[in-house]
Amino acid sequence: xxxxxxxxxxxxxxxxxxxxxxxLDLVVGAGELVGLIGPNGAGKTTVFNVVTGxxxxxxxxxxxxxxxxxxxxxxxxxxxxxxxxxxxxxLFPRLTCLDNVAVAAHPHRKAGMWSAVFRTxxxxxxxxxxxxxxxxxxxxxxxxxxxDALAIGLPYGQQRRLExxxxxxxxxxxxxxxxxxxxLNPQESEDLMRLILEIRRRFSLTILLIEHDMKVVxxxxxxxxxxxxxxxxxxxxxDEIRRxxxxxxxxxxxxxxxx
Amino acid sequence: xxxxxxxxxxxxxxxxxxxxxxRVLNPYFFxxxxxxxxxxxxxxSLNLVNGFTGQFSxxxxxxxxxxxxxxxxxxxxxxxxxVNALVAGHVPAAAAEGAALLLALVLGGLLAAVFxxxxxxxxxxxRGDYLAIVTLGFGEIIRVLILNIDVIGGxxxxxxxxxxxxxxxxxxxxxxxxxxxxxxxxSTHGRALFAIRDDEIAAEALGVDTxxxxxxxxxxxxxxxxxxxxxxxxxLCYLNPNSFTFLKSIEIIAMVVLGGMGSVSGSVLAAIxxxxxxxxxxxxxxxxxxxxxxxLIVLMITRPQGLLGTRELSLDRMLRRRRPAExxx
Numbered sequence: 001x002x003x004x005x006x007x008x009x010x011x012x013x014x015x016x017x018x019x020x021x022x023x024l025d026l027v028v029g030a031g032e033l034v035g036l037i038g039p040n041g042a043g044k045t046t047v048f049n050v051v052t053g054x055x056x057x058x059x060x061x062x063x064x065x066x067x068x069x070x071x072x073x074x075x076x077x078x079x080x081x082x083x084x085x086x087x088x089x090x091l092f093p094r095l096t097c098l099d100n101v102a103v104a105a106h107p108h109r110k111a112g113m114w115s116a117v118f119r120t121x122x123x124x125x126x127x128x129x130x131x132x133x134x135x136x137x138x139x140x141x142x143x144x145x146x147x148d149a150l151a152i153g154l155p156y157g158q159q160r161r162l163e164x165x166x167x168x169x170x171x172x173x174x175x176x177x178x179x180x181x182x183x184l185n186p187q188e189s190e191d192l193m194r195l196i197l198e199i200r201r202r203f204s205l206t207i208l209l210i211e212h213d214m215k216v217v218x219x220x221x222x223x224x225x226x227x228x229x230x231x232x233x234x235x236x237x238x239d240e241i242r243r244x245x246x247x248x249x250x251x252x253x254x255x256x257x258x259x
Numbered sequence: 260x261x262x263x264x265x266x267x268x269x270x271x272x273x274x275x276x277x278x279x280x281x282r283v284l285n286p287y288f289f290x291x292x293x294x295x296x297x298x299x300x301x302x303x304s305l306n307l308v309n310g311f312t313g314q315f316s317x318x319x320x321x322x323x324x325x326x327x328x329x330x331x332x333x334x335x336x337x338x339x340x341x342v343n344a345l346v347a348g349h350v351p352a353a354a355a356e357g358a359a360l361l362l363a364l365v366l367g368g369l370l371a372a373v374f375x376x377x378x379x380x381x382x383x384x385x386r387g388d389y390l391a392i393v394t395l396g397f398g399e400i401i402r403v404l405i406l407n408i409d410v411i412g413g414x415x416x417x418x419x420x421x422x423x424x425x426x427x428x429x430x431x432x433x434x435x436x437x438x439x440x441x442x443x444x445x446s447t448h449g450r451a452l453f454a455i456r457d458d459e460i461a462a463e464a465l466g467v468d469t470x471x472x473x474x475x476x477x478x479x480x481x482x483x484x485x486x487x488x489x490x491x492x493x494x495l496c497y498l499n500p501n502s503f504t505f506l507k508s509i510e511i512i513a514m515v516v517l518g519g520m521g522s523v524s525g526s527v528l529a530a531i532x533x534x535x536x537x538x539x540x541x542x543x544x545x546x547x548x549x550x551x552x553x554x555l556i557v558l559m560i561t562r563p564q565g566l567l568g569t570r571e572l573s574l575d576r577m578l579r580r581r582r583p584a585e586x587x588x
Contacts, residue, residue, distance in 0.1 A: 052464055078466035086464075092457035094521075094569055095450070102447065103454040107466035109447045113475070116446035117439050119262065123446065130447055170465055 011060030035221035084176035093152035102134035104169035277427035302514035304483035310521035313456030318398025324503035326485020330367030367489035375481020416499035424493035519565025
C-alpha cells in the first residue's frame with residue numbers, strides 16, 4: 001500500500017448512549033479507491049461526517065496527509081483537500097448548475113470582497129477564471145449543456161453527476177462519495193463506475209466510497225472495509241470480502257452462514 | 260476609465276435632479292420621494308441578509324434607529340461645529356454640510372454595523388424562527404434603550420437635527436447600496452451567500468466559511484440600515500423612538516418578500532410600491548390600510564415568489580427580449 005493519505009486511528013463517535021462508530025482504524029493510501037460498506041445504520045455516513053468535519057470525533061485521531069484534522073471546521077477540511085457528495089443529494093436548488101459548481105471553486109478565489117464591490121480588473125479576471133474552472137468541470141461530467149439551468153430542474157441521475165462535478169471543483173485530493181449509485185438504473189450505474197475510474201485517473205484522486213450496490217463496489221474498489229454497528233468487522237480485497245463469513249452474517253443474518 | 264463612466268453619469272443625473280426636483284415638485288410629493296429613497300436603502304440592505312443569505316432577520320428597524328441616533332448625536336455635537344468652522348473658513352455651505360453629513364452617515368452606519376455584528380453572532384447557532392425571534396428582541400432592545408436614555412431625548416424624541424440630507428444624498432446612497440448588492444451578487448462572495456441560503460451544510464462542506472459570511476451579511480445589511488437612519492434623521496430633523504418599532508421592521512420585510520427574496524431590483528420595486536400605495540390610497544380615508552392589507556394578501560396569493568421571484572430586472576435582457584435561461588421547474 002502506498003503512503004497513507006487519510007488515517008483514522010481508534011476513532012469513536014458517540015451520540016448520547018449510542019456509539020455510531022467505535023474504535024475505528026482505517027487507512028486510505030494515496031491513489032487508492034477504497035469502499036466502505038455495511039448494513040443500514042452501520043455508521044458509514046458517520047465516518048464521512050467525522051472525516052469532513054461535520055462532527056468532531058468523541059475520541060481518536062484523524063490525520064490527512066500527516067496533519068491532524070479531527071475537530072477542524074468543515075470548511076477548513078474542504079480547503080485542505082477533502083470534498084464529498086451526500087447520500088441525500090444536497091445541491092443548491094435555486095442556483096444554476098454552473099453556479100453550483102462555481103461555489104465549490106470558492107476556496108480557490110484570489111480576489112477579496114472589496115475588489116468584488118469595486119469590480120476591479122483583478123476581481124473580474126479572478127471571477128472569469130472561477131467560472132471557467134466550473135465550466136470545465138461541467139464538461140468533464142457531461143453537463144455543459146445544462147450550465148444555465150437551475151439545479152432543481154435536473155433529472156435525478158444528472159443531479160448526482162452535478163454533485164460529483166461540484167465536489168471535484170474544490171480540487172480535492174481525497175473525494176468521498178456517499179452512495180453515488182443510489183437510485184440509478186443499471187445502465188446509469190455502469191456509466192457511474194466508468195466515470196469514477198475516469199475522474200480518479202484524470203485528477204489523480206484518492207477515493208473513499210460508500211455504496212450499497214455490490215456490483216459497483218466489487219467492480220471498482222481495490223480494498224473494502226466493512227462496518228457493522230459502528231465496528232469494522234472485515235477489511236480486504238473484493239474476493240476476500242465476498243467470502244468472509246462475518247460479512248455474510250452481517251448482511252444476510254446468522255442462519256445463512258450455517259445453512 | 261470605462262468603469263468610472265457609470266458612477267459619473269449617476270452623479271451628474273443626481274446633481275441635476277437635486278437642483279430641479281425640489282423646485283418643480285410640491286413639498287408633499289418631494290418628501291414622499293425622499294421616503295421612497297430611504298425605504299429602498301432599507302429594503303435592499305435587508306435583502307442582503309434575508310434574501311441573499313437566507314437568515315431571517317426581523318430587527319432591521321433597530322439598526323436604522325442606531326444609525327439615526329448615532330449620526331444625529333454626532334451632528335448635534337461635533338458636526339454642527341465642524342460646519343460652522345468650515346463656513347467661517349470660506350468653504351461653501353453646501354460642501355461643508357455635505358462633508359459633515361457624510362461623516363455622520365458613516366459613523367451612524369458603523370455604529371449600526373457593530374450592532375449588526377452582535378446580532379449576527381446568534382445566527383451562527385440559530386436558524387429560521389429562532390433567529391427571527393432573537394433579531395426581533397434585539398431590535399426592540401435598541402428601541403427601548405433609546406427610550407430610556409435621557410441625553411438623546413428619551414420618549415420626547417430628539418429635535419433640532421440639522422437638515423443636511425437632500426435628494427442628492429439620499430439617492431446617492433440608494434445608488435451605492437444597489438451597486439454594492441449587485442456587485443456582490445455577481446461574485447464568488449455572493450454565490451457563497453446564496454449557497455448558505457440554499458444549503459448551509461453543503462456550503463460548509465465545499466469550503467465556504469459560513470460563519471464569516473453570515474456575519475458579513477449582517478454587518479453590511481446593518482451598516483446600510485444605519486446610513487438610511489442617518490438620512491432619515493437629517494431630512495426630518497427630528498427623531499422619535501416610535502419611528503423604529505417592530506412595525507417598521509415588518510414593513511421592510513414586506514418589501515423584501517413582496518419584491519422576491521434575493522432580487523435586488525425586486526426589493527427596489529417593492530419599496531417603491533409599498534411606500535407610494537398608502538399615499539395614493541389617501542383619498543379612500545379610513546379604508547386606506549384595509550385596502551393596503553388586502554393588496555398585500557392578493558399579491559402574496561397570486562405571486563408567492565414575490566413580484567420578481569429571484570430574477571433581476573435587466574435592461575440588457577429587455578433589449579434582447581430573450582426569456583431568462585432559468586425556466587421554472
